[in-house]
Amino acid sequence: GENVEQHPSTLSVQEGDSAVIKCTYSDSASNYFPWYKQELGKRPQLIIDIRSNVGEKKDQRIAVTLNKTAKHFSLHITETQPEDSAVYFCAAPAGGGGADGLTFGKGTHLIIQP
Amino acid sequence: NAGVMQNPRHLVRRRGQEARLRCSPMKGHSHVYWYRQLPEEGLKFMVYLQKENIIDESGMPKERFSAEFPKEGPSILRIQQVVRGDSAAYFCASSPQGTSGNTIYFGEGSWLTVV
Numbered sequence: 001g002e003n004v005e006q007h008p009s010t011l012s013v014q015e016g017d018s019a020v021i022k023c024t025y026s027d028s029a030s031n032y033f034p035w036y037k038q039e040l041g042k043r044p045q046l047i048i049d050i051r052s053n054v055g056e057k058k059d060q061r062i063a064v065t066l067n068k069t070a071k072h073f074s075l076h077i078t079e080t081q082p083e084d085s086a087v088y089f090c091a092a093p094a095g096g097g098g099a100d101g102l103t104f105g106k107g108t109h110l111i112i113q114p
Numbered sequence: 115n116a117g118v119m120q121n122p123r124h125l126v127r128r129r130g131q132e133a134r135l136r137c138s139p140m141k142g143h144s145h146v147y148w149y150r151q152l153p154e155e156g157l158k159f160m161v162y163l164q165k166e167n168i169i170d171e172s173g174m175p176k177e178r179f180s181a182e183f184p185k186e187g188p189s190i191l192r193i194q195q196v197v198r199g200d201s202a203a204y205f206c207a208s209s210p211q212g213t214s215g216n217t218i219y220f221g222e223g224s225w226l227t228v229v
Contacts (some may be wrong), residue, residue, distance in 0.1 A: 001172075034217060043205060043220040044157065094159060094170075101147050101170065102218060106156040 002027045002092050006105025014113050019080055021108045023090035024072040030092040033066060033073045034102070038087045047088075048075070077110075085112045116141065118208050118221035119188075126227045133193040133200070135224045139208030146189045147218060148174075148181060151203045163189060196228045 003026040013019045025033075034049035050057045050064045050073065057064050063076040077084055087109050091102040119138040127133050139146050148160040159173040163183035174181065178196075183189040193200055203225050207218040 036220075043222050046217055046219070049217060089157060101159050101162045103159065104149075104157040 002030060002094050002103040004090060004092050004103050004105045006090050006108060008108060009106065010109045010111070012111040012113055013080055015080055015082060017080055019077045019084070019110055021075045021088055021090070021110070022072060023074070023092075023105050024070075025092040026071065027092070027095075028068075028071065032093055033064070034091050035064060035075050036089045036091065036104075038089065038107075040086075044089060080110075080112050082112050082114065085110060118143075118206055118219055120204075120206050120221035120224050122224060123222060124225045124227070126229060127196050128229055129197055130195050133196050133226055135191040135193075135204050135206075135226070136188040137191070137206030137208075137221060138188040139206075140219055143208035143210050143219075145209045145211065145218075146183050147207045147209075148189075148191050149205045149207065149220075151205060151223075153202070157205065160191070193226070196226070198228050201226055201228045 004023055006023045011019055031052040035047050036044035037047045038044040048059050048062050048064050050066050052068055055066055061078045066073040087107045089107050090105045094101040094103045118140055121136050125133055144164055146163045149157040150160055151157050161174045161181045162170040163181060165183055166185050178194045180192045203223045205223045206221045209218040
C-alpha cells in the first residue's frame with residue numbers, strides 16, 4: 001500500500017510570511033493528492049487538491065506543486081494570516097491508483113505568530 | 115445538500131460497554147470510509163464500505179470492531195467491550211466513487227470517551 005511522509009510536524013511562521021509543507025509518497029501509480037485543513041475539534045476540510053496530469057495548482061493564497069519523478073508534493077501558503085493556524089494533512093490514494101481510501105500524512109501543526 | 119452526517123457527536127462509555135457510531139453519507143455518495151484519530155495524531159484508515167459490502171477492512175482491529183453499510187440506513191461502526199485505548203475521534207467520510215481522483219468529504223466526527 002501507499003506510504004505518505006509529511007514534514008515538518010510543526011511549523012511556526014510570522015504573520016504575513018509564507019509557509020511550505022512537504023509530503024512524499026511511495027506508489028508511482030498514485031494520481032490524486034489532496035490537502036486537508038483541520039482546526040481544533042473540527043473535521044478535516046479539503047482546501048486544495050492536484051491530479052497527476054498537472055504540476056501546479058493555485059487558489060488565491062494557496063498553491064500545491066507536484067513532482068511525479070521525485071514522488072513529492074508540497075503545499076504553499078503565502079501572506080499567512082492568523083486563521084491559517086491549524087493542522088494540515090496531505091494524502092494519497094491508499095492503493096496507489098486504486099479506489100480504497102486515502103492514506104494520510106501525520107500532519108503539520110501550522111502556527112501563525114502575530 | 116446536507117454533508118456527511120455523523121451521530122452521536124460525543125459518546126461516553128464505561129469500560130466493557132458497546133459503542134455504536136452512525137454515519138449517513140452525502141446524498142449521491144455510495145462509498146463510505148471510517149478513520150480514527152487519536153489525540154494529537156493523524157488520521158488512521160479503518161475500513162472502506164460500499165452498500166452491503168466491506169471492500170477493505172485492513173485498518174480495523176481484528177477483535178471487537180465491526181462495520182456495516184446496509185442497503186437501507188446509515189453505516190455503523192460498532193466497538194464491543196470498549197477499553198480506554200478506544201477513546202478517540204472517529205471520522206466518517208464519503209465519496210461518489212472510489213478515491214482514484216475523487217474527493218472524499220468528512221463528517222464532523224464522533225468523539226468517544228471511555229471511562
